[in-house]
Amino acid sequence: xxxxxxxxxxxxxxxxxxxxxxxxxxxxxxxxxxxxxxxxxxxxxxxxxxxxxxxxxxxxxxxxxxxxxxxxxxx
Numbered sequence: 001x002x003x004x005x006x007x008x009x010x011x012x013x014x015x016x017x018x019x020x021x022x023x024x025x026x027x028x029x030x031x032x033x034x035x036x037x038x039x040x041x042x043x044x045x046x047x048x049x050x051x052x053x054x055x056x057x058x059x060x061x062x063x064x065x066x067x068x069x070x071x072x073x074x075x
Contacts, residue, residue: 025058
């Protein structure tokens with residue numbers, strides 16, 4: 001595991017796996033539907049994923065996975 005990387009919990013992994021499937025930036029609602037999660041859970045978790053550099057904001061209320069995020073779920 002790379003230095004300084006936090007272990008991702010199940011919710012974070014589900015969000016990242018859902019984001020990988022989108023070809024366009026997705027809203028928290030779309031991510032929640034795809035991941036089978038409550039939208040509030042996704043909304044709460046997404047900020048941390050952005051701060052970790054695993055997800056990036058792509059316009060107002062839209063998100064996309066970063067290369068770092070892709071690597072995190074491959075590991």
